Amino acid sequence: MAKQIAIIGASGYTGAELIRLIATHPGMEIAALAANSKAGQSMAQVYPHLRHLGLPDLVTVDQIDFGQIDLAFCALPHKTSQEVIRDLPKTLKIVDLSADFRLRDADEYEKWYGNPHSAIKMQAEAVYGLTEFYRDDITAARLVAGTGCNAATGQFTIRPLIEAGVIDLDEIILDMKCAVSGAGRSLKENLLHAELSEGYNAYAVGGTHRHLGEFDQEFSKLAGRPVQVQFTPHLLPVNRGILCTSYVKGGAQAIQKAYEMAYADEPFISVLPFGETPSTHHVRGSNFVHIGVAGDRIPGRAIVVTALDNLCKGSSGQAIQNANLMLGLPETEGLMGVPLFP
Amino acid sequence: MAKQIAIIGASGYTGAELIRLIATHPGMEIAALAANSKAGQSMAQVYPHLRHLGLPDLVTVDQIDFGQIDLAFCALPHKTSQEVIRDLPKTLKIVDLSADFRLRDADEYEKWYGNPHSAIKMQAEAVYGLTEFYRDDITAARLVAGTGCNAATGQFTIRPLIEAGVIDLDEIILDMKCAVSGAGRSLKENLLHAELSEGYNAYAVGGTHRHLGEFDQEFSKLAGRPVQVQFTPHLLPVNRGILCTSYVKGGAQAIQKAYEMAYADEPFISVLPFGETPSTHHVRGSNFVHIGVAGDRIPGRAIVVTALDNLCKGSSGQAIQNANLMLGLPETEGLMGVPLFP
Amino acid sequence: MAKQIAIIGASGYTGAELIRLIATHPGMEIAALAANSKAGQSMAQVYPHLRHLGLPDLVTVDQIDFGQIDLAFCALPHKTSQEVIRDLPKTLKIVDLSADFRLRDADEYEKWYGNPHSAIKMQAEAVYGLTEFYRDDITAARLVAGTGCNAATGQFTIRPLIEAGVIDLDEIILDMKCAVSGAGRSLKENLLHAELSEGYNAYAVGGTHRHLGEFDQEFSKLAGRPVQVQFTPHLLPVNRGILCTSYVKGGAQAIQKAYEMAYADEPFISVLPFGETPSTHHVRGSNFVHIGVAGDRIPGRAIVVTALDNLCKGSSGQAIQNANLMLGLPETEGLMGVPLFP
Amino acid sequence: MAKQIAIIGASGYTGAELIRLIATHPGMEIAALAANSKAGQSMAQVYPHLRHLGLPDLVTVDQIDFGQIDLAFCALPHKTSQEVIRDLPKTLKIVDLSADFRLRDADEYEKWYGNPHSAIKMQAEAVYGLTEFYRDDITAARLVAGTGCNAATGQFTIRPLIEAGVIDLDEIILDMKCAVSGAGRSLKENLLHAELSEGYNAYAVGGTHRHLGEFDQEFSKLAGRPVQVQFTPHLLPVNRGILCTSYVKGGAQAIQKAYEMAYADEPFISVLPFGETPSTHHVRGSNFVHIGVAGDRIPGRAIVVTALDNLCKGSSGQAIQNANLMLGLPETEGLMGVPLFP
Structure with missing residues (x-):
């Protein structure tokens, strides 16, 4: 059975790119889509190019039943991301696409992002998501921090x-x-x-x-x-x-x-x-x-x-690649789409 | 086993689009690629975005062994297309993407395209390729004429x-x-x-x-x-x-x-x-x-x-959709890719 | 001596286009630039492509001494425009680029723009600014309403x-x-x-x-x-x-x-x-x-x-052309710049 | 009286840009336009954006009476340019926009451009056209070599x-x-x-x-x-x-x-x-x-x-600036047009 996926922050470009990739991914299925500011809207309203997919409507994060979810992608802005992830179930597998768990050093985080980190303990747990160089760590990880593009x-x-x-x-x-x-x-x-x-x-x-x-x-x-x-x-x-x-x-x-x-x-x-x-x-x-x-x-x-x-390999494609590893799926599954030219 | 496909005229945009779609199509496999003017070149030279696919090099049409081919797409300019298709094996299934077999009436063809038709008998055999409206005819056809975009x-x-x-x-x-x-x-x-x-x-x-x-x-x-x-x-x-x-x-x-x-x-x-x-x-x-x-x-x-x-549903996507019918494959196979936005 | 010009609403695209055209207009000189929301800023900050022109800094409308101004262009959004123009000196020549004085009929205005007109009497005075068809009226006008593009x-x-x-x-x-x-x-x-x-x-x-x-x-x-x-x-x-x-x-x-x-x-x-x-x-x-x-x-x-x-002949160029007529300048002055191609 | 200008190679982009700039230049007038491959055509055919200017039709170079010309711009491809300029009157002021007279050293020319120089003696006479750094030399020059953009x-x-x-x-x-x-x-x-x-x-x-x-x-x-x-x-x-x-x-x-x-x-x-x-x-x-x-x-x-x-300051604008100096006109004349934004 396909893995059940939630996307938190589904109304941004990386959220839409995740949906695009998962829609033809044989091993994943979208179970929930959250976007607090647009909760209640259909994806056809937010992204008409996804109209034909029969997706669930957007909900707020707290409306998601994470007990049914195998893995959540978090495609929120930095700072918001850490606040949301901090409160998710501690056993949930998460791929975060924001900057919040990329830097090991809390001072470095504050220096570059201007705010103190509010989930500093989770940084220790997070694995840096550059797949080709952290493959084994990612496979074993619960929380993976996607890299900047x-x-x-x-x-x-x-x-x-x-x-x-x-x-x-x-x-x-x-x-x-x-x-x-x-x-x-x-x-x-x-x-x-x-x-x-x-x-x-x-x-x-x-x-x-x-x-x-x-x-x-x-x-x-x-x-x-x-x-x-x-x-x-x-x-x-x-x-x-x-x-x-x-x-x-x-x-x-x-x-x-x-x-x-x-x-x-x-x-x-x-x-x-x-x-x-x-x-x-x-x-x-x-x-x-x-x-x-x-x-x-x-x-x-x-x-x-x-x-x-930047949106695919630099962000959402990388996130899927990492999720494949974390879920025991073939690493390239859902990602072999050919570049669009012209 | 995947159907063996030849593409004649593989160096144009509709040829490249056919390859893009077939590359992730579970029921088709590219067996031969022809482009007379670029024969001998690799597809990575002609279209670097196809570099990773391990495609056969470009050959001339007469270098293809059509005995091994289940269906040929012909993505040549009009006039050239009729001359090439005329000489292909009469049992070969063909989807033509040119204008050459779209018009039933030879005079109309000459009026709009400026030259007499050189394979006028084949026009009778050709089915107009607007899938949604000629589905049954296409399923039974040997030669399908793709529509203008x-x-x-x-x-x-x-x-x-x-x-x-x-x-x-x-x-x-x-x-x-x-x-x-x-x-x-x-x-x-x-x-x-x-x-x-x-x-x-x-x-x-x-x-x-x-x-x-x-x-x-x-x-x-x-x-x-x-x-x-x-x-x-x-x-x-x-x-x-x-x-x-x-x-x-x-x-x-x-x-x-x-x-x-x-x-x-x-x-x-x-x-x-x-x-x-x-x-x-x-x-x-x-x-x-x-x-x-x-x-x-x-x-x-x-x-x-x-x-x-225009390149996908208006041309190469339509061609694949028709080929699916002609080959007994599910009509939507290989065609459910989600639009790319932004 | 060159005519002294004020531009109200200088921070939008039509404002910038007016400045571009006036900068090489031999008969006009920019005396004041207003943009309430950006008052205090230099034009180099708002539009770096105007950096070399030595323009006056942006001010609020009420900081302009209209006694020194021969003609004012008003490039504000509709509704705001009528409220500002209503309070300007009644002898000041004005070319309005908004929609506020285009429609003769107050009901039509309200029907299309959704709000009642707050300077309804001035509408009677306004001349519709389609130069080629209202040339004489514009020449004699005090208030000209630029057309939609x-x-x-x-x-x-x-x-x-x-x-x-x-x-x-x-x-x-x-x-x-x-x-x-x-x-x-x-x-x-x-x-x-x-x-x-x-x-x-x-x-x-x-x-x-x-x-x-x-x-x-x-x-x-x-x-x-x-x-x-x-x-x-x-x-x-x-x-x-x-x-x-x-x-x-x-x-x-x-x-x-x-x-x-x-x-x-x-x-x-x-x-x-x-x-x-x-x-x-x-x-x-x-x-x-x-x-x-x-x-x-x-x-x-x-x-x-x-x-x-749309920005030039459809809006700011038309406005200059009308202002030329209103100020007794040659109609084409400052407007013979050749199209930019490629 | 305005200086009489010829443009040789008027059908390329730098030729069109020269015409655009000269059209509103008070000190220059276009007397002849040459483009051998398009001789006989009107500029409205070759560049419809110049339609309103009433320009002379395109002629071949040898149809131009250079006795009436104060200065010629040569906007031909390199190699062709040297062959044409070699045969022009030795007293004619010329601004060349090609690469042919930029390099002082004939070996360097051949190294970078792949062909021996056919007018090697004229290279000695040519002045490098980077106006801000060769102003005095350009003012006194007969032949100026425009720089690469x-x-x-x-x-x-x-x-x-x-x-x-x-x-x-x-x-x-x-x-x-x-x-x-x-x-x-x-x-x-x-x-x-x-x-x-x-x-x-x-x-x-x-x-x-x-x-x-x-x-x-x-x-x-x-x-x-x-x-x-x-x-x-x-x-x-x-x-x-x-x-x-x-x-x-x-x-x-x-x-x-x-x-x-x-x-x-x-x-x-x-x-x-x-x-x-x-x-x-x-x-x-x-x-x-x-x-x-x-x-x-x-x-x-x-x-x-x-x-x-690149087309203006990097090529044709620079050429006009140099021509102004060579003709005793104000250096900035015809060149103060404001950038087009957006």
Whole structure:
């Protein structure tokens, strides 16, 4: 029998993406959808593209009978997420898509997110949800913290290079370009079509973006010493996709080899032939990652370009992949949908 | 065992869309991909978003062993299509996506397409591929002619109204807006991003678009008397989607009822609540159709808005749906993917 | 000396467009900019693209010394506009860009806008601002009411045909497609990039859009009997531009001739060669209008396609054109900027 | 009397942009337009947005009477440009927009462009057209070589920092994002709307883009020693605009000061308040440049973001600015048009 799934925070983009993926997932079934501010509405009202699915109407979190639920996805904003998860049954399996359980260190959390953590004990229990690198921990976890979408992209790029010891750890630059859906379904002036379409800009320049907290934690842990990267996010006038252009110091061929070894058996990660680089177009709407390496004309320097879909592999697809592991389902189940092009 | 499928003309957008859909279709398997001009190339070169699928390389049509093939999709340009299909084994099941076998009347074909038909005898054998209205014929057919994408959209709108006798047959206007992928992967100045993005225009104004041939044939046959519609296509600065705004004379409630009856059991067609109208966003990347009706303030007039994805339901999705019938597979198999939004 | 100009409501898109046009207008100078909600801010903060202009900071309306002002543009939302204009000096020349003084009949105003008019006496004084058809009245006016952008587009299309008596007045359909900037800089979910880009939809279907009030008033007055049109607005995923596809019954050649006569001396309106139709791309960022006519294959029916820039000719450009007349400046001054393409 | 202008290569995007700017330039008048492949056509056919200007029809180059011409803009592809310019009268003032006269060293030219230079003697005469840095030379020049659009953007960013000696010359990274119009009106698959819109990718990764020839020449000359930068171009899914995110090593405040000093009197270049960074939206359709600086959290590193319009300041606007100097006209004449937003 299919696993019974609840989605808390079903009215945002990551919630809708979860529903999209689960709708054709043979091992999961949506049992409850919560969105406190829109409780009582049908999903056809909130997301007409889900009209044909016969989904349950939206309810409030406390209307869900969690006794019938095998796993809950929590797709709420950070801070709200910790407050809701804190009060859920302690035996319920949870994949959280917010930032609330990503950082091990409470001070780091407060530094990047501006508020003290209200469920600090649960952080100890949470497993960081970058599937390809925490597979065993995730399989055994009760609470998994999904990564930031930029953070996932940067880590797919840099982790194998740290592990292989092929780059200078003090000279890492991640020039990141993220689609507007990364900012969620929020009413902000800079997210309006008229403000965004036909334009392009950087933001959070100079090392202020919150996903740096994840980079610092993960890269330093992996390297066994403090690692700080430079990271500049940009807002792309497209709806889905992240492209990360990384500048590193190291041999390009050694870097290529490090990726080929690290990702040889990964079903979702393609390392392109040396010298080719990817487009966000080629992973849109899918759980796939494309990574390409080129050597610079300046010896000892390389450029790595990484593309994934921020809503899918960068968020909801990753969440399903982790849930598959936690529920004993095949890891790729429900996630082999082909990118949509054009 | 999965049915063995060949795709002839695999390097165009409808070819790529067929591959996308078949890749997750449990009852079909791609056995051969032909594209004469790109024979020898891998699909990863031609369409990097298909890189992970382990597809066969492109070959020429005559390199395919059709003895091993259960069904061939032919996604070639019109005129080329009839020449290729003419020479295929006479027992091979074929779904043609071109315009070549849509028109029953050879003179009509020549009038709209400008060249005499070179496989005129096969036209008699071909079944018109508008699944919802030719289901039994398609199930029994050897050769099915996929409809034009605009033609499908207009027919989903108008056929139930002709059948129900609820509109004036001499006063039908179809104001059609189609995404750029409808024009295929062709190198034309007006299809460049710089010429199309941020702009909008009509074309083939005044009754000159070829899909009128299909409208004339089908509506007249259905009505039992000549019916001519007005049809203005426009080029939308989006990649997928058709929206048809239809102006008809008749009672809006009777029109709503006609749709609800005609489509009550159709798995892919949603009739919206009266007064609501759809967006192309809500069907993008899927085989679904949304239809909405509103009455005008002028009594006796109604507006119907219909949305579908031109590449999927308007072309390759329809083709798979027909192939499912021809191969004895469940009609909806491989086609329940949820629209991609945002 | 250049005329001293105040702009009330300078923080919206039409306000910004007024500033853009006046900045290179030799006969006008910006003396004051008001925006109550953003008073105290610099224009560089509100609109960084105006950074280099050395503009006055935003103030509240009551901080403006109107004794120094030759003409004020009022670019506020309807209802607010009438309340502000009511209290301005009675000798001040004003071009209002809102809907508040467009409708002669107070009941019609209340019917379409939902609130009673609070400055009903001023309506009598106001002149309807469709320059090409009210030139003398505007020249002599103190208060000019700018038209709706859709209303302008529809009237450029239909007025010459009513005047020439070449179409059936009971069979007029305006299928209108308007860019997102027509909705202003407002925080609405459906105006977000992720909701709008790559999609397309109709809205206010069935004769409920407010600009119908203008069509009814103007067409009926011109025809000397009630005229009601069908009008369906659509939201285009572009930032600027309106395209109106009109379906009329009449001789296409007579229609072409009617336009050529009506617009022979108009500096901003181009009638295309018969059979050609325009794109919004070709008028973007300009005060120009392109109109093209084609006959349908059904005798006695014609299609007219009209394109203009909703923010410029449809709103702020029209306002400048009217202000030129009111201030005794050459009508085209400051408005001959060439469309931006691509 | 207005200077008489010829444009050779008037059918490309930079040709159209020259016409757009000259149309409202009080000191210039278009006397002749050449485009060999489209000779005989009207500009209304080639560019309908120029329809109202009453321009001369397109002719071949040899049909132009250069005795009547004060200055010619040459907007041809490289290689063709040198062959045409070689045969023009030796006294004619010329602004070339191609790459043909940018590189002083013939070997460098051949290395980056793949063909030997056929007018090698004229290269000695040519002045590099980066107005703000070669103003006096340009004023006295007969032949000015317009810069590459990426090359201009990178130089506006890096030159003041080299001059001020505030950065490490061996650690310069230019992550450049350019609009599709930078590739011209050319029929290439990757420039189609369906291939580009909604996607994003890098190209010429690893130090292979031709504009590196300009960077090498100019930065090395300025520094008095070889300087090589890293430069990765990306293709933005927008029609106009370049954004360059530069990573440099040096003090952020010193960098800010270097810009403020270098550009204090420049009419077209705005240095933003420290910590703010620009958007391409804010310079679109204009000759303005916005530059913003932020310090990284890693001490001694800074990020500079620079935005300009590739077709205007990056190409045709720069060309007009240079022509103004060469013709004794005010440098800013015809170039003060305000950016188009939204």
